[in-house]
Amino acid sequence: MEFDYDLFTIGAGSGGVAASRRAAAHGARVAICEDRRVGGTCVLRGCVPKKLLVYGAHFAEEIEDARGYGWTIEGARLDWGRLIAAKDRELDRLHGIYVRLLEGSKVAIHEGRGRIVAPHTIEVAGRRHTARHILVATGGRPVRVAIPGAELAIDSDQALDLPALPRRVAIIGGGYIAVEFAGIFRAAGAEVTQVIRGDKVLRGFDGECRTHLQGELVKKGIRIVSGAEPARIDRVDGGLRLTLMDGQFVDVDQVMMATGRKPNTDGLGLESAGVTLNKAGAIAVDPFQATTAPGIHAIGDVTDRINLTPVAIAEGRALAATLFDGKPTRMDHGSVASAVFSQPPLATVGLGEEDAAVQCGPIDVYTALFRPMRHTLTGRDEKTLMKLVVERGSQIVVGAHMVGADAPEIMQALAIAVKARLTKQDFDRTVAVHPTAAEEFVLMREPTRRVPAPS
Numbered sequence: 001m002e003f004d005y006d007l008f009t010i011g012a013g014s015g016g017v018a019a020s021r022r023a024a025a026h027g028a029r030v031a032i033c034e035d036r037r038v039g040g041t042c043v044l045r046g047c048v049p050k051k052l053l054v055y056g057a058h059f060a061e062e063i064e065d066a067r068g069y070g071w072t073i074e075g076a077r078l079d080w081g082r083l084i085a086a087k088d089r090e091l092d093r094l095h096g097i098y099v100r101l102l103e104g105s106k107v108a109i110h111e112g113r114g115r116i117v118a119p120h121t122i123e124v125a126g127r128r129h130t131a132r133h134i135l136v137a138t139g140g141r142p143v144r145v146a147i148p149g150a151e152l153a154i155d156s157d158q159a160l161d162l163p164a165l166p167r168r169v170a171i172i173g174g175g176y177i178a179v180e181f182a183g184i185f186r187a188a189g190a191e192v193t194q195v196i197r198g199d200k201v202l203r204g205f206d207g208e209c210r211t212h213l214q215g216e217l218v219k220k221g222i223r224i225v226s227g228a229e230p231a232r233i234d235r236v237d238g239g240l241r242l243t244l245m246d247g248q249f250v251d252v253d254q255v256m257m258a259t260g261r262k263p264n265t266d267g268l269g270l271e272s273a274g275v276t277l278n279k280a281g282a283i284a285v286d287p288f289q290a291t292t293a294p295g296i297h298a299i300g301d302v303t304d305r306i307n308l309t310p311v312a313i314a315e316g317r318a319l320a321a322t323l324f325d326g327k328p329t330r331m332d333h334g335s336v337a338s339a340v341f342s343q344p345p346l347a348t349v350g351l352g353e354e355d356a357a358v359q360c361g362p363i364d365v366y367t368a369l370f371r372p373m374r375h376t377l378t379g380r381d382e383k384t385l386m387k388l389v390v391e392r393g394s395q396i397v398v399g400a401h402m403v404g405a406d407a408p409e410i411m412q413a414l415a416i417a418v419k420a421r422l423t424k425q426d427f428d429r430t431v432a433v434h435p436t437a438a439e440e441f442v443l444m445r446e447p448t449r450r451v452p453a454p455s
């Protein structure tokens, strides 16, 4: 059978665009469809705009800290509207780049929602296209907790576009998005209450880092209400009231729900195409990104494995190599570094102490907790935590973690060492770059604790 295309990708986010362009580079005839703007969550509703707001809000501290270095800065204030407008201009620019990259790669762009309507057949805006392979790269979207008044809350999509900075904000959730926005709103000057149902933010991360970060967030004035679940949101005079299950309430101008994301699988025709979803509602794929339906593949957040942009991109490129370069390629999901752009940020690669103790037998844990040199003059009470988790028998560094300024930048380089399974002795042989914070990672002499294998 003759097909219109070799690959048709549904969803022009980072993963879909990367897979499509790489497939085209391997000589495939490729089309992509998108029902919002080309660019996807990371570029338009996630990583990029979020980080621009983190930068924007963080200047408040820079300005305060400058005093300790002799500066007098008067009348500094944030014009939130201008920040949002500047951010939007940058997103327009990036959207344009994405479109041009696709065009330059000879990938046909179809505007509209794609739906699989028959084997090898996708319908977009009333037109049918056929393709040898179909790639579902539709990402995910925020989910809200179903409580009365949930519609009064905003989610991360809207939080990025608020025309004015709310004076008082309540954030429900303790994950990546919740702590990042708590930091943005707080640094920009809002009163922030964060409601988490566990005892600490960032479940799943290294416990000591979670505790340390939470302490720093509280020092910055974020009120964290732990062990609490939301019950309802009501309109009250002058704003909104978030009431918790135990009857406590907080009156605010804005309630944000950052309670997780869910794969975009609705309305794609997946069921009739024979694509199986797993229990969490994500598309089930094998290590080569193949779904249960022949000729249909999936990558990125819609498969809900490691929901990070660079992972989706790597999965997409691996798929392009498998399908169009004659090289069956598995995506390696091991030791993927990540960062939470909280203030201060947290970054991590490999295993946290708790997971390593279970998976690696006896481990040695090295930590450094210190006031960064920069704050010797600013007087700011902020401490950096660095941590290495080492498998005792092999001396391989199985995890590196940091909470503190520049943690994401430092972790990117450390991730190479952890991915390469270097040993603690390799770290020890590395000469420090002085004076930096990062040098602590090669100066940790004695373990802070030795953790026995679980009995």
Ligand code: NDP
Binding pocket: 145, 172, 173, 174, 175, 176, 177, 178, 180, 196, 197, 198, 202, 203, 229, 230, 258, 259, 260, 261, 306, 307, 308, 338, 339, 340, 341
């Ligand atoms: P997460 O799954 O990380 O966090 C969801 C939070 O909501 C958790 O604290 C969870 O609590 C809480 N929650 C869930 N349901 C309820 C409920 N019914 N009542 C109260 N609290 C609830 O999701 P995010 O939305 O923060 O992020 C989604 C994904 O996006 C992340 O996993 C990450 O992969 C990606 N991401 C990455 C970023 C980065 O790399 N910097 C930034 C932002 C997102 P509990 O822990 O108790 O379950």
